[in-house]
Amino acid sequence: MATPVRLYDSLQQQKVAFTPIVPDRVGMYLCGPTPYAPAHIGHAYSAICFDLIRRALIFLGYQVKFVRNITDVEDKIFNASAAAGEDWLTWANRYADAYNADMRMFGVLPPDVEPRVSTHIDQIVAITQRLIERGKAYALDGDVYFEVASFPPYGRLSGQSLDDLQAGSRVAVDERKKSPFDFALWKGAKPGEPSWPSPWGPGRPGWHIECSAMSATHLGETFDIHAGGKDLVFPHHENEIAQSQGAHGDETFAHHWMHNGFLNFDGTKMSKSLGNVLGCNEIAAAVGPEALRFYFVSHHYRSPIDFEIEGPRDADGKIVDPRFPALEAADRRLDYFYATLRRIDEFVAAGGDGGEGALVPEAEKLTGEAREALADDFNAPIVVAALGEAAKVANRLLDEGKGLDKAVRRRSLARLGRDLRAVGWALGVLGDDPVRYAHARRARLGKRRGLDVAQVQALLEARAEARKAKDFTRADAVRGELTALGVEILDTPAGTDWRVVEPAIAVGA
RNA sequence: GGAGCCGUAGCCAAGUGGUAAGGCAGAGGUCUGCAAAACCUCCAUUCCCCGGUUCAAAUCCGGGCGGCUCCUCCA
Incomplete structure (x- = not known):
């Protein structure tokens, strides 16, 4: 039986007991990327956070079905590909592949299902039609809009009322819509853009509907966990709830919502307009991809994470040859773990694992501590601390053998080596061969x-x-x-x- | 205008009612030809400030101050 888990549910705004719909199984949906440009480390952060949660659930004994979509039908893709004179789908596929290669580099497991909008148009049309039939949406000049007024719980996830939103709205109002907050499920075709046939004429899906359609297709109308970046809470996830429950009923859709914190640079959000967007490759070349992962999992997934950038500045105050002190520290710490594993490996290889029997007590604590910490809202930093304690025990056993039964010492070290790797797996680190790691570094x-x-x-x-x-x-x-x-x-x-x-x-x- | 998050040692970072994990840096030590690595010891009477609740608060409540974000595409 799987270990019971408590998790922070963003909808209920508190830690709650996680009760899977089917015992010991988890259906999980993560909003994936819109592939129109190379992935930056914000993408990596989100992917790594939920990869950690997925691995932790597996580590705790759950069978996880993990779905992460690719939004390959989107304005940004059309614009970027058109500007380059390239076919939009080819463009999207190339960046989707690049995204997946980057995530693999960071130890992110490939999703069990990776649905794409371009192959789910039928399902999107069907759910849109259903929303019209149920009086939750209306067609308008070839577009279809979700009618927010038809869904009273709207705003529950983001903790806002429609009135509040109205008051502070910065949205350019489309006068044809019944309410400024009604959002497009289907957009009528514009010249030069790809389109698909539909009951409302040729067009293409709006931004939010794909996740409602694809999650229902691959996880069912009701599933366990929906995850994504905190920035997606409003309007994307709010709209998903409205669409999905509007189509399938009030008690359907995600049982739990999980959101990861933001990634900041020197205290400010990362954004293209600020010019502080950092590419995945840039990081990997500087400190190695695993150091980034290790740095991320050394923080709790809900906390905002801050990057420091240092280095000599030019006359304009722009940093040349940027350095990342925190990541370099993570790289050194990772090197310590690998060096410890290498010592253990060499010791065990030289004299065996000591067979079955008693261990020194400190050598059998790691797995239990890791399980306990991960079961409490996936507290990876505690696990990192436990890894450190285990490595320390291992180094001590390696340094000082006297006064200890030889077989006990061997068994303990062999066990520590196995557990360091098993727990490391749950965090997505320490999976490399220590010798290869040392050479690569x-x-x-x-x-x-x-x-x-x-x-x-x-x-x-x-x-x-x-x-x-x-x-x-x-x-x-x-x-x-x-x-x-x-x-x-x-x-x-x-x-x-x-x-x-x-x-x-x-x-x- | 509305909604929310955050503020823990020089730095990074857990802890969210029971008396401050862990890491980096720093000091001393063991080991070493000397180092490095590894290991050992030390390093916050205190958690932004002020009130309150409680036997007990970093943790709950109220009020400040400071930082950030969302309400527009955004991981």
Whole structure:
């Protein structure tokens, strides 16, 4: 049986007990991207937050069906592809593929179903028709609008009344509509835009209806969890509720709503107009994709997350060669975990896992602690702390073996290695091979430093010779040269290993 | 104008009624030819401020102050 979970439900605005519709199974829908440009780290944050929740549910024993859509019929796609003189669907597909490649890089599991608007037009037309039949929508000059007044609970999710919205409206009012808040389910075709036939003439879906249609198609009219970025609460999710319940009944649709916090830069939201949008690749090249993931899961998914950017500034105050201190710290911490795993692996490989039997008590705590923390609204930061404790125990066992039964020590370390990986999986980290990770990290940092590996090797050999000859003055001098290059020496009984450290951050005025 | 979030050590960050997790940085130590790594010890009588409720509050309530967001496309 799966571990009972408490989660924060944005509709009820409190932590509630999660009761799946079918025991031990979860149907989950996440609003996916509109692929018209390369993905930025805001996309990654949302995807990673809910990938974490999905993995945590699986870790806790649930069978999860995870649906994440691709909104491939949308103005932004039409505009961008038209400007480039390319077919809109080809354009959307290319960016959808790029999005998926980026998310894979960040350890996001592919969705079980990835529905696209372009292949669900029939379902969208059907649900629109049903809304008209039920008196919740009206056709108007080839468009179809949802009539907000027909759905009294409107505004419940975002905690606003229609009156409040009316008062502060900044929307350009379309006079034909019955209410300014009525929104389009179907938009009549405009010249040069793709369109599909419908009972109201050729046209295409409005923005919100696709999620109502696709969630019902793949998860049913009623399902467990609907998730998305906090920014989607209004109007997108509000409208989804109105459409779905309008079409299928008041008790239908998502049992729980979950929203992740915003991603900010130096305290301000990321937005294209501010020019502070950061691409996925830029981050991956700087600190490695897993460090970004580790940084994200070190924060609770509902908290806003802030990026610091530092670096020398040019005359206009714009940062050149941006650095991300927090992400670099995450990268170093990740390196600690992988180094610990590597030590464990080598120890177990050399002498076995000790077979069955008793363990040191600290070596069997991790999984239980992780389960408890994840079951309480997916508290990943607590899990990260528990991982740290487990790694510390492992390093201690590796350093100090005396006074301890040999088999107990081996078993404990083998267990810690397994549990670190199992719990790491739940967070989407520590899945790489430690040796490969170390090499990739060294290569990445070496590249950033412009390191000449042959030169490093030569210096390492020179130092080894000097040490062999007990010429420690010379050995230390060579190490000084290496340090200046950013190379850190790690002497071990097995030989000398090395790694690259990040350069100090120069903060410009 | 309406709605909401947030404010915990030098920094990052959990905790949301029972007496402040964890990480980074810092100090000391073990180990080491010396280092690095790893490990050990120390590092918030206190959670923006002021009132209130309570046996008990960082956590609940009221009032301030400060920061952010949504109401328009946005992950």
